[in-house]
Amino acid sequence: MSAPVGSFTPREIVGELDRYIVGQRKAKRAVAIALRNRWRRQQVPDELRDEIVPKNIIMIGPTGVGKTEIARRLSRLAQAPFVKVEASKFTEVGYVGRDVESIVRDLVEVALSMVRSEQRQQVATRAREQAERRLLSMLERGGAEAPSTPPTIGPFLVSSKGAVTPPSSADRRSERLADLDADELKRRLRAGELDDELVEFEVQDNSNPLVSVFGGQGLEEVESQMRDMLSNLPGFKGKRELRKMRVAEAREVLEEEEAQSLIEPEAVKREALRRAQQHGIVFLDEIDKVAGQRSHSGADVSREGVQRDLLPIVEGSTVSTKHGQVKTDHILFIAAGAFHVAKVSDLIPELQGRFPIRVELESLEKADFERILKEPKNALTRQYAALMQAEGVELQFTDDAIAVLAEYAEQANRRAENIGARRLHTLMEALLDELSFAAPEQSGSKVRIDGAEVRRVLAPIMDDQDLARFIL
Numbered sequence: 001m002s003a004p005v006g007s008f009t010p011r012e013i014v015g016e017l018d019r020y021i022v023g024q025r026k027a028k029r030a031v032a033i034a035l036r037n038r039w040r041r042q043q044v045p046d047e048l049r050d051e052i053v054p055k056n057i058i059m060i061g062p063t064g065v066g067k068t069e070i071a072r073r074l075s076r077l078a079q080a081p082f083v084k085v086e087a088s089k090f091t092e093v094g095y096v097g098r099d100v101e102s103i104v105r106d107l108v109e110v111a112l113s114m115v116r117s118e119q120r121q122q123v124a125t126r127a128r129e130q131a132e133r134r135l136l137s138m139l140e141r142g143g144a145e146a147p148s149t150p151p152t153i154g155p156f157l158v159s160s161k162g163a164v165t166p167p168s169s170a171d172r173r174s175e176r177l178a179d180l181d182a183d184e185l186k187r188r189l190r191a192g193e194l195d196d197e198l199v200e201f202e203v204q205d206n207s208n209p210l211v212s213v214f215g216g217q218g219l220e221e222v223e224s225q226m227r228d229m230l231s232n233l234p235g236f237k238g239k240r241e242l243r244k245m246r247v248a249e250a251r252e253v254l255e256e257e258e259a260q261s262l263i264e265p266e267a268v269k270r271e272a273l274r275r276a277q278q279h280g281i282v283f284l285d286e287i288d289k290v291a292g293q294r295s296h297s298g299a300d301v302s303r304e305g306v307q308r309d310l311l312p313i314v315e316g317s318t319v320s321t322k323h324g325q326v327k328t329d330h331i332l333f334i335a336a337g338a339f340h341v342a343k344v345s346d347l348i349p350e351l352q353g354r355f356p357i358r359v360e361l362e363s364l365e366k367a368d369f370e371r372i373l374k375e376p377k378n379a380l381t382r383q384y385a386a387l388m389q390a391e392g393v394e395l396q397f398t399d400d401a402i403a404v405l406a407e408y409a410e411q412a413n414r415r416a417e418n419i420g421a422r423r424l425h426t427l428m429e430a431l432l433d434e435l436s437f438a439a440p441e442q443s444g445s446k447v448r449i450d451g452a453e454v455r456r457v458l459a460p461i462m463d464d465q466d467l468a469r470f471i472l
């Protein structure tokens with residue numbers, strides 16, 4: 001169960017990020033190096049490996065220039081457990097809100113589902129074979145599975161609806177199947193010819209009997225422990241229930257059950273914990289929101305409290321989760337913030353020291369906007385073209401149109417607040433307002449937007465300061 005972490009070189013990582021994010025070379029390089037360092041560390045002999053702690057990063061830059069976007073894309077590449085959290089969501093221990101240790105717990109959950117789905121793939125073939133075997137034997141019996149264990153009835157269970165009817169009522173069509181020889185049955189099953197036959201067998205009923213007991217936040221750990229505790233009581237252990245379904249459906253249910261039986265939960269848990277500890281990446285967004293000028297009153301006390309709470313986790317401590325203990329020493333933290341009002345130096349010194357790598361993201365200009373509008377795989381112009389395609393309208397933008405849009409974006413950012421590439425969203429919405437409304441009636445047409453059209457629609461708004469402030 002080894003993780004395929006870090007198979008990308010820094011150059012490849014930057015290359016991948018380039019497909020979605022324009023410019024911001026320094027930030028891309030920094031995260032690429034940090035990611036690769038995780039892999040390098042894995043290659044180092046044991047004694048030294050534990051000495052090498054990750055170099056955490058702070059990304060500093062104005063709003064809307066790609067900080068969160070870089071993190072989002074990185075997470076896809078990382079093939080490592082990754083969580084993104086907003087620092088401003090947390091409050092100091094003792095206040096109402098989420099406690100910072102939940103970050104680590106979330107990371108473990110992410111690692112668990114990663115490992116689980118890998119395991120699932122590894123046992124997929126065997127699970128499929130075993131499920132097929134069970135299906136065949138049901139079909140040979142005319143549709144019902146020989147009951148393995150008598151249905152268990154827990155102390156909280158009064159219903160007896162499925163349990164009293166014996167698994168016999170397979171219909172007549174299926175009874176003819178019992179006459180077929182095994183090979184013929186298997187051939188038909190594989191060819192999907194039996195998909196509509198009915199089979200009847202016991203399945204685990206996994207619906208959770210426990211509704212949310214605690215409405216508030218911050219108690220999620222208590223709640224999940226309660227859930228676990230209760231689900232171990234005999235009465236809550238999902239009861240087995242007799243169900244009748246189509247072969248096509250049954251195949252999925254059985255494969256799932258067989259896969260579960262082939263996966264060892266303890267091993268999955270161990271691997272998940274290891275992976276969270278060794279490869280985990282935490283993206284702490286909006287870190288500047290918990291940095292305050294050092295005035296000791298009201299909200300600021302709480303903000304500094306959050307920083308103090310974060311410190312041990314970033315520094316390396318042990319957090320207990322319901323799956324086991326997690327040491328946070330080697331988790332990589334990438335923090336980001338606009339740092340408009342607060343500066344990095346407004347963070348408590350201990351925390352500053354834990355983020356030795358600082359990268360600044362540049363604010364975006366006309367040339368960047370032009371590229372952002374057309375180059376990324378998910379560029380806005382492509383998104384709108386795809387949306388219009390759904391209405392049967394072919395939407396095109398000329399380079400001239402894009403140049404004018406980029407220019408307007410820069411102007412609007414200069415005059416009002418600089419919201420970076422987010423400005424492009426408001427401009428595009430305003431530009432395409434008419435078309436968005438009328439598109440269904442224009443199905444089959446081609447709409448070509450050029451510079452003149454952009455000016456026609458947007459110039460009146462741009463020229464009216466008040467209107468611009470309101471709409472763009």
Ligand SMILES: Nc1ncnc2c1ncn2[C@@H]1O[C@H](COP(=O)(O)OP(=O)(O)OP(=O)(O)O)[C@@H](O)[C@H]1O
Nearest residue numbers: 020021022063064065066067068069338372421422
């Ligand atoms: N350099 C860029 N290249 C491509 N798209 C970008 C770039 N910068 C921003 N965008 C786009 O602008 C939007 C906002 O970007 P993002 O969420 O990354 O901002 P941010 O830097 O995290 O800002 P904030 O400080 O407000 O959180 C996203 O839709 C993103 O796709």
Ligand SMILES: [Mg+2]
Nearest residue numbers: 067068069285
């Ligand atoms: Mg952001």
